[in-house]
């Protein structure tokens with residue numbers, strides 16, 4: 001074995017060990033915001049159409065709800081840490097499972113969708129289905145307007161278990 005080969009084996013082995021250790025290591029003990037939990041859903045917003053429900057879940061609820069399901073590759077550290085931090089930041093700004101339209105600013109939601117600020121560009125680059133067409137944007141914006149006009153009727157409190 002040449003010296004170069006030996007160095008490659010050592011570097012590769014070390015990286016593999018680090019990768020395995022971080023899968024086992026509970027990062028949440030040190031940096032709680034890097035751990036992803038799904039707290040109970042407190043509100044279910046009744047979006048006006050089945051298309052709007054599907055689109056909301058596909059494009060916004062991934063980050064802005066307590067119903068986050070990460071794809072398998074995003075459950076592997078260190079990607080899982082980045083994903084968790086992203087979702088926790090997103091929830092702090094807007095959480096459809098905890099806020100209703102008396103607390104949510106509907107205009108801001110519509111403006112963010114209309115100007116392609118949300119879903120974030122970094123996310124859209126990885127997830128083709130999050131690149132909304134004009135008609136999909138309209139479905140979402142219409143549903144938001146309807147929900148905002150009926151802030152109490154559209155929200156169902158889910159009793160805690």
Ligand code: HEC
Pocket residue numbers: 059060061062063064086087089090093094108109112113118119120123
């Ligand atoms: C990949 C995760 C992700 C997805 C998907 C996503 N967002 Fe966000 N969103 C964030 C993050 C992170 C923030 C907070 C930081 C910021 O403002 O950029 C945020 C902030 C926002 C805000 C600002 C809230 C405030 O008052 O400060 C709005 C409005 C919003 N998102 C709407 C949406 C809508 C509508 C969708 C679906 C079309 C969506 N987002 C999809 C991650 C996401």
